[in-house]
Amino acid sequence: MSSSGGAVTLTPASSGRAPSTASARSARAGKLTARTIALGYLALLLLTPVAMIFYRTFEHGLAPVWDSITAPNAQSAFWLSIEVVAIAVPLNTVFGIGIALLLERGRFWGKGLLGLVIDLPFAISPVVVGLSLVLVYGKTGWFGDWLTEQGFQIIFSVPGIVLATAVVSLPFVARETIPVLRELGTDAEQAAETLGASGWQTFWRITLPGIRWGVVYGVVLTTARALGEFGAVSIVSGRIEGQTQTLPLYVQDRFENFDSTGAYTAAVVLALLALATLLAMNLLTRRTRRRTAV
Amino acid sequence: MASPLPSSASALALPRRRAFALGERGAGALGKGMLGIYLSVLVLLPVAALLEKAGTRGTSGFWRAISSPEAGAAIKLTLIATAIVVAVNAVFGTLIAWVLVRDEFPGKAIVNALIDLPFALPTIVAGVVLLALYGKGSPIGINVAFTRVAVGLALLFVTLPFVVRSVQPVLLELDYSMEEAASSLGASSGTVLRRIVLPSLAPAIISGVALSFARAVGEFGSLVLITGNLPFKTEVGSVYIFGQIENDNLPAAAAVSVLLLAVALVVLAALSLFSRRLSRHVQ
Numbered sequence: 018m019s020s021s022g023g024a025v026t027l028t029p030a031s032s033g034r035a036p037s038t039a040s041a042r043s044a045r046a047g048k049l050t051a052r053t054i055a056l057g058y059l060a061l062l063l064l065t066p067v068a069m070i071f072y073r074t075f076e077h078g079l080a081p082v083w084d085s086i087t088a089p090n091a092q093s094a095f096w097l098s099i100e101v102v103a104i105a106v107p108l109n110t111v112f113g114i115g116i117a118l119l120l121e122r123g124r125f126w127g128k129g130l131l132g133l134v135i136d137l138p139f140a141i142s143p144v145v146v147g148l149s150l151v152l153v154y155g156k157t158g159w160f161g162d163w164l165t166e167q168g169f170q171i172i173f174s175v176p177g178i179v180l181a182t183a184v185v186s187l188p189f190v191a192r193e194t195i196p197v198l199r200e201l202g203t204d205a206e207q208a209a210e211t212l213g214a215s216g217w218q219t220f221w222r223i224t225l226p227g228i229r230w231g232v233v234y235g236v237v238l239t240t241a242r243a244l245g246e247f248g249a250v251s252i253v254s255g256r257i258e259g260q261t262q263t264l265p266l267y268v269q270d271r272f273e274n275f276d277s278t279g280a281y282t283a284a285v286v287l288a289l290l291a292l293a294t295l296l297a298m299n300l301l302t303r304r305t306r307r308r309t310a311v
Numbered sequence: 312m313a314s315p316l317p318s319s320a321s322a323l324a325l326p327r328r329r330a331f332a333l334g335e336r337g338a339g340a341l342g343k344g345m346l347g348i349y350l351s352v353l354v355l356l357p358v359a360a361l362l363e364k365a366g367t368r369g370t371s372g373f374w375r376a377i378s379s380p381e382a383g384a385a386i387k388l389t390l391i392a393t394a395i396v397v398a399v400n401a402v403f404g405t406l407i408a409w410v411l412v413r414d415e416f417p418g419k420a421i422v423n424a425l426i427d428l429p430f431a432l433p434t435i436v437a438g439v440v441l442l443a444l445y446g447k448g449s450p451i452g453i454n455v456a457f458t459r460v461a462v463g464l465a466l467l468f469v470t471l472p473f474v475v476r477s478v479q480p481v482l483l484e485l486d487y488s489m490e491e492a493a494s495s496l497g498a499s500s501g502t503v504l505r506r507i508v509l510p511s512l513a514p515a516i517i518s519g520v521a522l523s524f525a526r527a528v529g530e531f532g533s534l535v536l537i538t539g540n541l542p543f544k545t546e547v548g549s550v551y552i553f554g555q556i557e558n559d560n561l562p563a564a565a566a567v568s569v570l571l572l573a574v575a576l577v578v579l580a581a582l583s584l585f586s587r588r589l590s591r592h593v594q
Contacts, residue, residue, distance in 0.1 A: 047500075048414055055410040056422070058403050062468055063428060069443040069450070070436075112349050115342055134354055139522075140575045142529025143434075144549045145568040148556055149357030152364050152565070159360055184353045216339075238430075245433025247532035248549065252556055265435045265532070272439065272536055284439040291431035298431075299424050 070288065074281040085282035093259045094267035095286070100175070101263060102243045105182040109239050113190025114232060118224075120191070121198040138187050146184050147252025150177065173255030178263060181249035186242040190235035197231030198224075234301050241294040245287060364565035376566035384543045385551035386570065388462065392547065393527040396466040397520045404474025405516055411475070412482040429471050434532025437468050442537050457539035462547060465533040470526050474519030481515040514590040521582035525575045 074082060085091060119125075120132055138146065153159045154171040164171060171177045205227070209219045225232075247265040254261040262270065264283055271279035365373060376382065411423050429437060441464055446456040455461045485508070493503045531549040538545040540554070548571050555564035 044500075051406060052410050052414050052416060055403070055407045059407065059422065059425075062464075063425065063471065066440040066444040066468075067428065067432075070440050073443050108349075112346060115346050119343070119346065131350075134350055137354055137358070140525045140529075140579060141572055142531060142549045142552070142568070144531045144552050144556075145361065145529065145572060146357070148552065148561070148564055148568055149361040151556070152360035152561065153356050157561075159356070180353065184357070187353060241431045245431075245436070247433060247435045247535075248553075252553070265433045268433075268435050268439060269535060280439060281443070284436045287433050287436045288440070291428065291433070291436070294431040295424055295427055298427065 067288065070281055070284055074278070074285045077278065081278045082282050085276075085279045086286075088279065090259050090262065090270075091267060091279065091283060094262045094264045094283070097175070097178075097262065098244055098264040101178050101182050102240055104179050105186060105243050106236060106239050109183055109186055109243075110190050110232065110236055113187070113235060113239075114194060114225075114228075116191040117194035117198055117228075121195050122203070135188050135191055138185055143185055143246065143248025144252060147181055147249040150180055150184070150249070150253050154180070172253050173257070174261060177253035178250050178261060181253045182243045182246050185246050185249050186239045189238040189242065190232060193235030193238065194228055194231045197228045201227040230301060230305055234298065234305075237294055237297045237301065241291060244290060361565050361568060364561055365569040367562050372562065373566045373569075376563040377570050379563070381542050381546070382551055382563070382567055385546045385548050386567065388459070388546070389528060389548040389571070390574070392459070392462045392466060393524055396463055396470060396527050397523045399467060400470055400474045400523045401516055401520050404471070404519055405478050405512060408475045408478035408482055412479060426472050426475050429469050434469060434530070435535065437533040438465060438536040441465060441468060441533070446537065456537055457541060457545060459545055461537045462534060462545055465537055466527045466530055469530055469533050470523040473522040473526070474516060477515045477519035477522070478512055481512055485511055510589075514586040517582050517586040517589065521579050521586075524578050524582070528571055528575050528578075 116131070116135055120128065120135075151158060151172055154164065154177065155161055156165070156172070158172075169176070171180065201224070205223050206219050209223050210216075214222070245265055246263075247269070250263055251266060251269075254263065254266065256262055256266050256270070258270065264287060268280050268283045268287070271277075271283060365376075368376070377386065407426070411419065411426075432440070441461070442456060444451065445453050445461070445464060447454055455464060489507050490503050493507055494500070498506070529549055530547070531553065534540075534547060534550060538547070538550070540546050540550045542551075546554075548567060552564045552567050552571075555561070555567070
């Protein structure tokens with residue numbers, strides 16, 4: 018490992034002066050070794066396994082795949098996932114922008130603490146997120162009696178799934194927006210203000226257009242995470258088939274019921290959505306890079 | 312929504328707009344209030360409830376919960392597997408970043424884009440994906456399902472991007488001239504790597520390692536299917552917590568949760584301190 022990495026560092030140096038053929042050859046060999054090890058590792062860990070589920074899904078033809086997709090529980094799981102994303106992602110987008118503005122532009126006591134709270138979902142296990150939500154909103158939780166009196170059921174029902182999803186995908190929009198906001202600076206905003214624009218006008222016409230690609234990038238990450246969340250949702254949803262079973266929970270259910278085609282098909286649907294996310298991320302970074310290059 | 316304008320800017324506002332500005336400050340306060348409620352509902356109250364539940368049986372109860380044989384085995388496995396996984400990530404993550412920045416080969420852009428796949432892929436799908444190749448009926452004849460190797464494999468899969476993505480930008484910024492100077496002064500390639508490249512990358516490697524650590528300690532979804540969750544054998548901390556919740560033993564679940572969370576936070580803080588000291592040293 019270290020010898021291959023070491024040999025590769027020679028290349029830039031040897032290109033500077035007239036290289037002896039022997040050292041150039043050893044540099045090239047080193048570079049090739051490094052490439053082989055890195056790509057081999059990626060192939061074994063990432064690429065082949067992902068390619069494999071596509072093969073496994075379609076190995077018996079299209080008919081069983083179609084049956085799996087149209088199964089009622091698969092359909093309801095898919096639409097529940099979409100519904101949860103449609104609620105949690107806009108919430109986290111609006112509040113994420115608010116948090117980013119507060120952390121980057123605001124000056125108040127406890128700002129460091131706010132930054133810590135935002136990042137907390139990254140440090141907490143999804144299972145622990147689920148558990149702590151149950152401890153507050155579950156039947157025996159802090160607000161359990163009060164919620165029952167009001168006729169609300171949060172845990173083991175859709176609101177709980179939305180809550181859990183919102184928690185685990187909370188940091189993305191804020192974290193992606195903050196650096197863009199910092200780079201944008203306050204000059205244009207101050208100019209708008211001096212020219213008589215109201216705070217809202219400044220926000221809609223100056224700040225938001227300036228940060229929009231950061232926000233969009235954050236939204237893409239939020240959506241991917243929200244769609245795929247498993248651990249937290251597994252605990253708060255109760256996993257009731259056809260009712261509180263999201264698509265990732267459905268994958269587990271099918272797998273444990275030895276319906277491998279069903280599991281693979283649902284997994285492939287989620288994997289395709291993940292690949293679409295990657296594509297979106299790449300297009301967005303390319304756009305940002307072009308903008309900063311100009 | 313909070314007012315996007317800094318307080319210094321509102322001080323510049325013309326006097327006739329003062330009434331308007333006051334209204335905006337009200338709106339800003341309203342926005343801050345709503346944000347406070349949102350964060351309380353999602354994070355603050357749940358974490359407080361977790362701490363309270365972990366403490367319901369007192370210090371001795373907390374200790375009993377985390378030192379029961381099954382909990383102890385699960386915590387030990389989590390920490391050992393995580394330590395191995397972050398070490399592998401530090402080496403292979405740096406190597407992959409190196410190849411992606413300094414090497415040229417056909418298909419590099421695609422490989423580069425696919426590095427993020429474990430972030431985009433739902434964790435349960437990660438488990439299924441690994442089982443498809445390394446599970447029962449493996450086409451290459453390797454079946455690691457329900458073993459401790461599977462724990463490491465799943466953790467390596469989900470934490471793959473962290474070190475690569477934190478090292479890559481630093482490597483891009485690093486200019487060749489120092490390395491060139493060193494090797495034209497007669498430094499061997501090993502010396503250049505040890506004395507110039509690695510010290511510059513160390514803070515980035517450490518921050519990638521810290522993120523991998525936090526992720527691996529709490530990982531759940533990718534492990535559920537492939538490890539079989541066998542107590543004393545392949546059961547990690549998060550799976551143990553899940554089991555305790557299912558058994559309605561919430562205080563024990565909360566105690567182990569608090570312990571794992573504390574470990575993650577302490578390691579994150581320690582590594583960030585270490586990385587800051589290192590980068591100061593390099594400068």
